[in-house]
Amino acid sequence: MVGKANHRGFGHVRRLPSKRWQASYQGPDLGRHKAPRTFVTKVDAEAWLAAERALISEGKWSPAALRRSGDSGSIRLEQYAAGWLRERRLKPRTREGYEHLLRRYLLPAFGHAPLAQITPSHVRQWWVSLNEDTPTINARAYALLKAILNTAVADEELVANPCRIRSASSAHRARDIRPATIQELETIVEALPQNRRAIALLCSWCAMRIGEVLELRRKDLDLARGVVRVERAVARVSGRPVVGPPKSAAGRRAVTIPPHVVPALQQHLDSYVGRGANDLLFPARDGRSHLQPTVFNDAFRKARHAAGRDDLRVHDLRHTGATLAAMTGATLAELQQRLGHSTVVAALRYQHAAQGRDAAIAEALSQLAARK
Known part of the structure; x- marks a missing residue:
């Protein structure tokens, strides 16, 4: 026994x-x-x-x-990683991303290696071989390897984690995001097809993620109270829409709609949305399935060009909305709740962006004095 x-x-x-x-x-x-x-x-x-x-x-x-002889005394990384991934409760999009990182970046380098034979030197050699032009992907791949090997240490498969490169899991932002101005936003909205304008309004003025917007139903919009309820989000996994909870637990929230946006949303409801409570606000051409993000992206590229902002991405509309909210004097806690963030770190970034307006204010004061 x-x-x-x-x-x-x-x-x-x-x-x-x-x-x-x-x-x-x-x-x-x-x-x-x-x-x-x-x-x-x-x-x-x-x-x-x-x-x-x-x-x-x-x-x-x-x-x-x-x-024990040769490699038989230690489980190989490809075997351990498969079990590690199988045992975790992940959102479909996250699981797909991990599988891609394993297949493309980790298994070719470490897949056949016994865990005990992966050394800090091997990890550093792999790290410096990665493409410097893809810092975000590199950081994600390193973070995944480190997480897998951390569990191996907890399982006593390893004495210590060989991933010891300082800050390798953190990617520095490759581009500085310049929020759109109010005038640029107006130009972008006007340049979009009429049945797509409300998407840009919700992404910007309500600082919503595109996946949250494309899953909105008629029941989620309460224009009498001026509130949009964010309960779900849609993501594309292997080319198919998958509906689930928002990105984080804090993502479930009620966002107050700026009053000047309400009439445009009401017009959209009256003109383009079915009467059922579960009807999508932004359906595909068949009226039932989710609109593909690429369809909106195509229209958005033309609209941003009309505003002279070819650098602007769809997600930058959310960044713009967050910065505008910070400029009204919103506190960190208020920004965190409006954006659906679990921590104040991201909200702090938007507040810093708003504080940067102080230089522009000072310049305007000097121009005022010069005119006088």
């Missing part, structure tokens, strides 16, 4: 934080011997212990460390 912790019997099995099982036993040499790998199920761990006990009974046992 295989024993558990604090139970009599041969060997010891325990469940690790990763949900995998570890097996160990005290050998004839009175030393503690662990299985060279962890197991998906408890039964597998017990089977390994049974095999070890049989070797002892038959007089064929030798210390496990001496029986």
Whole structure:
């Protein structure tokens, strides 16, 4: 009978934080011997212990460390990463992103390597070989490798994590975002097709994410109270729409609509949205399925060109809305709630952007004095 912790019997099995099982036993040499790998199920761990006990009974046992040869003494990264990914509750889009990073960046470099043979030197050599023009992707790949190996340390597959490059998980923003001015926003909205204008209004003046906007239903818009409720978001996974909760728990929120935007939203409801409570505000051409973001992107590119802002992305509309809200004097807590952020870090960035207006105000005061 295989024993558990604090139970009599041969060997010891325990469940690790990763949900995998570890097996160990005290050998004839009175030393503690662990299985060279962890197991998906408890039964597998017990089977390994049974095999070890049989070797002892038959007089064929030798210390496990001496029986390991080559790479057999450590699970390979590709095997461990597959289990790591399978055991995590991830949003479909996040899972797809991790699978891409593994397939494209991590497995070619480390896939066949036993975990114990991945050294800090190997990690540094891989890091410097990455394309310098893709800092965000590089940081995400490194962060994923570090997370997987952190779990391996917790599972006692590794003594220490070889990912030790300072700040490698943090990518510096490759471009400075310049928010649109109110006049530029007006030009962009006017240049969009009439049935797409409300998308830009919600992304900017309500600082909503495009995935949140494209999943809005008639029931989510309460124009009598001037509120839009954000309960869900849609993302494209393998080319298909997947509806789920917003990006974070704080993403579920009620956003007050600026009064000057309400008439345009009412016109959109009257002209382009079905009468059912669950009818999409921005459906595809068939009237039932979700509008593909690329369809709006195509129209947005033409509209931003009309405003002379070819540098502006759709997500920059949300950035613009957040900066405008900060310029009204909104506190960090108010910005955090309006944007649906779990922490104040991002809200602080927008508030700093608003404080930068002080130089423009000072310049305007000097011009006022010069005219006088």
